[in-house]
Amino acid sequence: SQQGEEDPQALSIQEGENATMNCSYKTSINNLQWYRQNSGRGLVHLILIRSNEREKHSGRLRVTLDTSKKSSSLLITASRAADTASYFCATERSGGSNYKLTFGKGTLLTVNP
């Protein structure tokens, strides 16, 4: 498996429910970032968590990072139909360059009205 793998590959929920997506990685990292990609569009940066942080919040988003397990989770609370998109985690490796991010294949989230 590759650096930055999300699971599940696809997730379908009802509006108002919470959505949790996970990301695992293999090497030591400086930070981990989550991006959203709407169909046919570019990536939008959601949140960045550094290796010395364990949890971060931004609006309805909550990100956790467990460096001992090399994993992260993205929780979207009270989901909306507009949250329907693909979600990618991206890692910046320790000792690497901040522009050379390693992306996973993404989780396709569908929020049904």
Place this chain on the structure above:
Amino acid sequence: NAGVMQNPRHLVRRRGQEARLRCSPMKGHSHVYWYRQLPEEGLKFMVYLQKENIIDESGMPKERFSAEFPKEGPSILRIQQVVRGDSAAYFCASSPGGPESEKLFFGSGTQLSVL
């Protein structure tokens, strides 16, 4: 404040033709990055440029691919003699440089289809 602009959105080429993809970074950004997304894959880094300089091209195939970011005008990713395996979405990102570069701003991408 316009974001990162890429054109064309869709590009169709026959095998052996050349593909030119353009990217204008966000206003005030002098650092440009190209990523490629193959079908069913995550984005992969290709090249990092500043004005008139290639800083890191470690992710770019050695043959047929080239990139530039001239003093004036957009950054260009050029693929010569395209093959079917070049079919992918090509994304450009920009950043202001320095400590603010942790966050990359992506364009909407160019979908290249090689027939």
